[in-house]
Amino acid sequence: MEFDYSDHGFLFLLEIVAGAYTSGCGDPETVRQQILFGDTLQTSFISPSGRSRDSNIASRLGDSRAAYFGTSIGVETWTSLRFLVSLLPPPPTLVFWRTPPVGSYKINTDGCVKDGVASGGGIIRDSSGQCIRAFFSFYGDCTILEAELRAILDGIILAQRLGLSVLWVESDSTLAIHCITKGGGPWHIQATLRHIRHLLALDRDTITHIFREGNQVADLLASEGWDRRYYYEYSSQDLPR
Numbered sequence: 001m002e003f004d005y006s007d008h009g010f011l012f013l014l015e016i017v018a019g020a021y022t023s024g025c026g027d028p029e030t031v032r033q034q035i036l037f038g039d040t041l042q043t044s045f046i047s048p049s050g051r052s053r054d055s056n057i058a059s060r061l062g063d064s065r066a067a068y069f070g071t072s073i074g075v076e077t078w079t080s081l082r083f084l085v086s087l088l089p090p091p092p093t094l095v096f097w098r099t100p101p102v103g104s105y106k107i108n109t110d111g112c113v114k115d116g117v118a119s120g121g122g123i124i125r126d127s128s129g130q131c132i133r134a135f136f137s138f139y140g141d142c143t144i145l146e147a148e149l150r151a152i153l154d155g156i157i158l159a160q161r162l163g164l165s166v167l168w169v170e171s172d173s174t175l176a177i178h179c180i181t182k183g184g185g186p187w188h189i190q191a192t193l194r195h196i197r198h199l200l201a202l203d204r205d206t207i208t209h210i211f212r213e214g215n216q217v218a219d220l221l222a223s224e225g226w227d228r229r230y231y232y233e234y235s236s237q238d239l240p241r
Contacts, residue, residue, distance in 0.1 A: 095211045095214045099125070100125070103127065105132065105164045106167075108170045108210070109152050109171050110171070110218035110221070110222040111150070112144075112147060112226050113147055118144070120148070121151060121224060123217050123221065123239075133236070134221055134239050135231070136228070136232055138231065145176060148173040149189055151171075151222065152207075153195055153199075168208070169208075170207075170210040172215045172219075177208070180200075
């Protein structure tokens with residue numbers, strides 16, 4: 001496809017997309033999805049040249065022209081931009097760890113399987129982000145799903161032994177979370193699932209997914225469990241930095 005760079009409408013829309021990707025003033029994924037799958041582009045940020053402010057650009061497929069600030073935006077322009085944007089990768093996702101609400105505690109856990117041998121680990125933090133306790137454990141011969149669930153169970157048991165309630169459990173395993181909250185899964189994990197559900201009050205406690213990049217402490221603890229091959233707990237004072 002050839003692009004008409006003399007088409008001011010095309011250049012104007014392209015400038016808005018570039019602004020979303022580079023200026024941080026807009027949501028680039030929203031802009032990208034609107035162009036790829038919609039027929040209207042709505043923006044609320046300033047493009048690099050400052051030409052667009054709280055704009056609503058209506059260029060609907062099937063309409064012949066749509067005017068914005070004296071710039072004619074035709075169907076061919078929209079089609080060219082859609083093709084160009086389809087070549088762009090999705091913008092990166094910002095991943096970060098969030099503190100739990102005041103009065104609650106967050107448990108981050110992870111499972112690890114290497115060479116058919118499994119381990120797990122986790123860390124409990126308070127609403128200020130301070131470590132309450134951390135652990136790693138060795139599980140031996142089991143699947144990665146079993147390791148993820150056993151790490152979650154170990155974290156909940158540890159928290160309750162410490163007298164902590166109102167828990168927020170985070171894991172980077174979407175499958176483990178689905179099995180806990182929605183049910184299902186192979187027969188050999190059902191006892192662990194029942195134990196987790198018995199200890200968690202899902203009307204009060206929370207269990208959510210976090211990307212692996214935001215779960216690195218639990219990941220390191222799980223790897224340590226694989227290396228050492230026993231159960232161990234760290235207090236807030238002796239947790240390695």
